[in-house]
Amino acid sequence: MQDKHGAILLISGPSGCGKSTLLKEVYKDINEYYFSISTTTRAPREGEKHGVDYLFCSKEEFEKDIAAGNFLEYADVHGNYYGTSLKPVKEALAQEKLVIFDIDVQGHDLVKKTELASYVTSVFITTPSLKELENRLNNRATDSKDVIEKRVKNAKIEINSIDKYDYFLVNDDLSKASKKLVSIANAARIKSTLFNKDLIIKEWMN
Numbered sequence: 001m002q003d004k005h006g007a008i009l010l011i012s013g014p015s016g017c018g019k020s021t022l023l024k025e026v027y028k029d030i031n032e033y034y035f036s037i038s039t040t041t042r043a044p045r046e047g048e049k050h051g052v053d054y055l056f057c058s059k060e061e062f063e064k065d066i067a068a069g070n071f072l073e074y075a076d077v078h079g080n081y082y083g084t085s086l087k088p089v090k091e092a093l094a095q096e097k098l099v100i101f102d103i104d105v106q107g108h109d110l111v112k113k114t115e116l117a118s119y120v121t122s123v124f125i126t127t128p129s130l131k132e133l134e135n136r137l138n139n140r141a142t143d144s145k146d147v148i149e150k151r152v153k154n155a156k157i158e159i160n161s162i163d164k165y166d167y168f169l170v171n172d173d174l175s176k177a178s179k180k181l182v183s184i185a186n187a188a189r190i191k192s193t194l195f196n197k198d199l200i201i202k203e204w205m206n
């Protein structure tokens, strides 16, 4: 039976909840995955690498990509553009990989309206409390006071989207949370085998 393909694990959560940290843990325990490197107009933080964490570009370059139809989705998040390039995602899916998106709630809603919606398993990640989120953003020390304030304010809006997601994960104990995320990643791959359902029914009917 052919018709093999990959799956998409879409994670969202307020800035500072620990998405990147969790994903680094998860990568130790899964294989055949592809992290979708987003394009952004945000300035790189210390230690971030172009082509690894993000593809950093100017507003003009980003708008050219929008006009060329290069994005599966894009959004203005905390005052900067962020977008997912369609081509590498399609290539990775064709190679039967688990494609990982770390995108915001607007991106989630947009992807769910595309032809790739049925590939998606979604997870909303958060901290046990808003205070803990604020502490993590302050301790990470990558953003100014103003930027942190904006992110905490947006977190209160983002949390209202929680019910749209397949899974909800509290990143309290890192090791426990990453084990749960590995289970969800494995389930996401199994969900993609449901695409063979129609082929199986056809075979039964012959």
Ligand SMILES: Nc1nc2c(ncn2[C@@H]2O[C@H](COP(=O)(O)OP(=O)(O)O)[C@@H](O)[C@H]2O)c(=O)[nH]1
Binding pocket: 011, 012, 013, 014, 015, 016, 020, 038, 039, 042, 073, 074, 075, 077, 078, 082, 083, 084, 102, 103, 104, 105, 106, 107, 108
């Ligand atoms: N819609 C959308 N959101 C993205 C994309 N890439 C990153 N984001 C989101 O943008 C937000 C800010 O990301 P970033 O500036 O790296 O801050 P961080 O979440 O604190 O690490 C996060 O919620 C990301 O999930 C993308 O391609 N599309």
Ligand SMILES: Nc1ncnc2c1ncn2[C@@H]1O[C@H](COP(=O)(O)OP(=O)(O)O)[C@@H](O)[C@H]1O
Binding pocket: 013, 014, 015, 016, 017, 018, 019, 020, 021, 022, 136, 137, 139, 140, 171, 172, 173, 174
């Ligand atoms: N489970 C956890 N417990 C305590 N601190 C954490 C945990 N997960 C992540 N952190 C810390 O919180 C900060 C934000 O994590 P990060 O992965 O950058 O978040 P995000 O990618 O969601 O913005 C970092 O300083 C990170 O070391």
